[in-house]
Amino acid sequence: MINIYDTANQMEQDLRKTDEYQALKAAYQDLKADEKAYACFNKLHEYQGKLQQKQMQGETITEADFKTLQDLSQEANQYPSLMALMEKEQAINSLLDELSKIIFSPLQDIYHEA
Template identity: 20%
Template sequence: MANFYDDVNKLAEDLKQTPEYQALEKAIDEVKNSPENLKLYQRMDALQRKIMAARQAGQPMTDEMKKEYEEVNKAVSDSDLLKKMINEEQKLYKIIGDIQQAVTKSVGELYEELSENKK
């Protein structure tokens, strides 16, 4: 049996060498070095966790949560550093999505034979 864990670990290390990873790392450092932006990021992160916890518990967002979400979202959209970080993150996740698609392609092909369209 192939030891694909070694390959995956190598891929993870190779990912760190991509321009996209390095750009995200730089953008994160810039946010960390800006107290105002770091505080805003932490507020956004805490709010996202709160919203996810409510959803997992089957609870709707409260009016207070909606209001805070709108405030945080507006502040983030006004922050060049946070917009840059989010943009760099999206570029990196595009690569990760491509990798995931390549890895799972063979599994999808197995199920194609079950499709009604294949009859």
Template identity: 30%
Template structure:
């Protein structure tokens, strides 16, 4: 009996959300949302990341001004304990996600 691939994907979604690493990232994000300073720094970080992605997609290198802003935002992120915890927990979760990506895309690699 074959399972519906969408059922499997939804089951994987639910399983990921039950991982302790996922829950740790979720809790760290809630802590950020509850702290005005951390929340503002995080929003600035996300907006800046979007700006950088736009530059890269356009094939542009970051100007010295953009590089300075990158350093300033990175410093603020590193100095905020809530953000440091969030990114550390996110890194732990990304190990699972990278492993899952390898498994899921294995059939496509076989076709190349």
């Protein structure tokens, strides 16, 4: 019998060894070393969380919410270390999307059988 959790645990360990993960980890350390950029990152991250929570509770995201998010994003653009982190996040998200497609392909096969 196959233990899919062993495979998942191995994948978790392998992910930590990828270039994308190592680059993200290094970018995060660089960001933390830049006090102002790290504070901006925390504000942006916290606000995004508030908007997600608002959305999950069925509340409307207002123009003011979008304006605040836009302002925080523009502030983030001023910090090279924060921009580098976002770039590395995109790279690892691309990797995770590819892995997700592979993992879920058996389910897609079920629904696309002729």
